[in-house]
Amino acid sequence: MTRSAPTVFTISPGLSFADALARSLLHRHRDNPLALSHIRILLPNRRSARALREAFLRANSGVPLLLPRMMPVGDVEEDSLDITGLASDSLDLPPAILETERLFLLARLTLGIPQGQGRPSSLAGALKLARDLARLIDSVHTERLDFAQLQDLAPEELAAHWQHTLTFLEVITEQWPKLLASLGKIDPSLRRNRLLDALTAQWRTNPPKGEIIAAGTTGSIPATADLLAAIARLPNGTVILPGFDPMIADDDWEALDPGHPQYLMKQLLQHMGMSRHEVAHWPLAETDQAQSQKYAERVDLLRTALLPADRVVRWNSFKPDLEKALKGLTRIDCDSQGEEAGVIALLLREALETPGKRAALITPDRRLARQVRAELARWGLQIDDSAGDPIDRSAVGTFLRLVVAAAADPGPISLLALMKHPLAAAGHDRAVFRALARRLDRHGGREGYAVRGARPEASLDALIDSIRTAAMEEDDQTMLADFFNLLKPLETALHQPEADVTALMTCHLDVAQAIAQSHDKSGADRLWRLESGEHLATALADALAATPLLHSIPADQYPAFFDALLEGQMVRPRYGSHPRLAILGPIEARLHHADLMVLGGLNEGTWPAAPAHDPWLSRKMRADFGLPDEDRRLGQSAHDFMQAATAPHVILTRASKVDGTPTVPSRWLSRLQVLAPTLSGANLRFRSLYRELDRPHKITPTDPPRPTPPLEARPKALSVTQVELWVRDPYALYARHILKLQALDPLEAEPDALEKGTIFHDALDQFLRLWDRTSSDETAKALMEDCGRAAFGAALTRPAIWAFWWPRFLSVGHRFIEIERGRQAACETLATERKGALELNTHQPFTLIARADRIDRHQDTGALEIIDYKTGSPPQKKQIEAGFAPQLPLEGWMAQEGAFEGIAPTPVSALSFWQLRGTREPVNIQPVKPVEARIDDARAGFFHLLDRFSRADTPYLSNPRPAFAGYGEYDHLARVAEWTQLPDLAADAPDPLSDPSADPASDKGDTP
The missing domain is CATH 3.90.320 (Lambda Exonuclease; Chain A)
Incomplete structure (x- = not known):
């Protein structure tokens, strides 16, 4: 039995969604906390579920309690359906193909395309192309579209060119479905849709017992929108929208375009068949009720600033109370991205001075996030970054790439880079091996083995021969020759005309483990025991299991293939970060509020991001096909910005220049600047404080050096x-x-x-x-x-x-x-x-x-x-x-x-x-x-x-x-750049051309 009218609530933008939801549920069940465990909450993703769990702990003052059962809808899997009441064994669904397996198979298909029809030139190129194709496949499945509709997308004048594209796309429209069917598998995105559809059908015909809450999702995925519509009509079902704004005027509501932050929720309500006036405010705890009113003026300012372009005429009659609207809202414009990162780090560090205060940086700019992490390291702070670190830049990832680079092209730079890596030991004590690398780097050329100067022959055999005749200590010769011999099998493998990918990867990992081995630990223990190593070991095991799907390749393509394989993979540290600091992307921050929210990188092209390039479809063709366009992505980004900007204490930052190139402020900043001119970026306090961090309190000029060595040490012969x-x-x-x-x-x-x-x-x-x-x-x-x-x-x-x-x-x-x-x-x-x-x-x-x-x-x-x-x-x-x-x-x-x-x-x-x-x-x-x-x-x-x-x-x-x-x-040794700035030095030095009688051996120098 279902309700005729859906039950939909919202939590105001001025509140932390997760904290308000947790406090309200605790307040409702304060007399029977065990009842919480009978509630099932569906959330957008795993990060949202983690944020809600932490919010419950904060709301309960850190006292453990039985939490509601939570399921991330965006990452739905069969085992997570156990909390929904849908038996996984009752579903007749093929398993999803593993991502690595899918990429390798798509890469193999693209390499089978006839020459001249878009065939990639290498396996690495095929792998990158496979990722683009996989994204297109997922987009089509997510939007419940049919590839058959591609045929008639192009206008007549582009039909011939489009036919070439369609011929190439036969890889995914014809060959891929047949290949999946032969394997008895389906795409992960299609399987997710079917799981959600099965759950929706199950709950419509057989409503579950117990309370069901779908919170924090806007239903951007059609299958999720169907599920939300079903939950809203369950007798005990509730949908809670994040930051829905019921105060928008009716005519403005009707004029909403895809670029508006409320557009997706408007579409969801239409899909549910309900009016926006039927959306109620979620019953809040008393503290949250007061908080929601406290920042109503700021919400009103942001609502007006983000009106559609054809509705900005309302700005003329908008008379905000700027003192209230801008309370707790600050803007800082920095000269450079480096300064912006330093200012943000200083803001986060200052927040820690207040006991219990939490602070977060919200930014889509990964480079800015890395710079902030580096700046925080000056205080010994490690910060949780929701995006994680690129695995190819981790210690183990870098080491594996250095191993293959040194074997593929054994020159001084690649070999020394490998030898100096902390994981390289070649069977010796790490300190001993690093000392060898330093001796080789500093003295190798003068001792006979020319690592410096012109590049020698790029061959390990030639290097080993040169070692035998080099004027080096015998122990050094032995260690160096042993190291080169460890690398030799991979060099041999990479210089074959053609090789099996499985054999190449196996040889690569074996050689890496041999070089990583120390005098007291195995290479496997040193490589894979690290957190990044565990993640990489899993990823490489999956890849190694899937390599039989690939054909043999020219062996010299393997280094680029390995780089492409690691590209885009991230590792997220589980421990060691500060509990009150976080770096979040806009998506991860949707349900997260901190006491201090720093919104960084607010430049056009960064936040919001520049329009993504679709290698297959033009913007019009995407719209005609039914794929979401860039305006919808812009609307989602605007919603993320508004949610974050309504926190109690918000600081907006941007850099006027990035890499020396002038930038344009984010459109949202520009709109706010028009409505609130006092919200300027000329905030010098933290910029000045940051500059003072590295500014010496006192500059003591150095004098020019005046060494007077003893006569017996002075040269007795000169050219x-x-x-x-x-x-x-x-x-x-x-x-x-x-x-x-x-x-x-x-x-x-x-x-x-x-x-x-x-x-x-x-x-x-x-x-x-x-x-x-x-x-x-x-x-x-x-x-x-x-x-x-x-x-x-x-x-x-x-x-x-x-x-x-x-x-x-x-x-x-x-x-x-x-x-x-x-x-x-x-x-x-x-x-x-x-x-x-x-x-x-x-x-x-x-x-x-x-x-x-x-x-x-x-x-x-x-x-x-x-x-x-x-x-x-x-x-x-x-x-x-x-x-x-x-x-x-x-x-x-x-x-x-x-x-x-x-x-x-x-x-x-x-x-x-x-x-x-x-x-x-x-x-x-x-x-x-x-x-x-x-x-x-x-x-x-x-x-x-x-x-x-x-x-x-x-x-x-x-x-x-x-x-x-x-x-x-x-x-540099004489520190000339320091003392040449002294004005008296230049004044005292006579010019030998104008004063030939100047004493050549005076304090100012000697001339013959």
């Missing part, structure tokens, strides 16, 4: 290029030669100017050694190309070098030959890349070292010419004259003294820079003049340096001449 460094930045010389600090080369370094110079120098050196000057130009050019290929070596396989450096080298080489043809009668090349050393006895023995790029002898005078090749820009004339580029003049002095091997003391008549550009002027010769003056100045300046730095009180200053210093590898 001419190091002398130039000595002149420009004495502190850099101190750090390199006295502290023995050297900058590490980058990992897998890209080709740089130094490498280019080395290659060009080597090629020209080899050419001059082999060139027969009597040979033809063609022979000379061929030899130059051969020398170039030998010097470039494997670097020519790099696209950038082949595209840019090689053509320029050929241009330089051809012009070089022309220049040499013109010089061969007047000059003779005596040496290339010739070493030289000049022993000096001043205050203490000192050796000046050089390697001359080239030394020529002029046939007419017998004098020498020193040539320096430059692939970059040679020093400017002013720099040479001022003594900041003494390299070439010092080499000239050394040649005059006979310091170069095999060359007697000889006058030097020319110093030249040959700029090897390879552009319009391939070789640009720039002579240094006057030669004798430059050599004499360099020699005198060098002796002056030796004299000054032979005194124990002479400091090695950093960057004494900023205009001539250039880039400094040690500037």
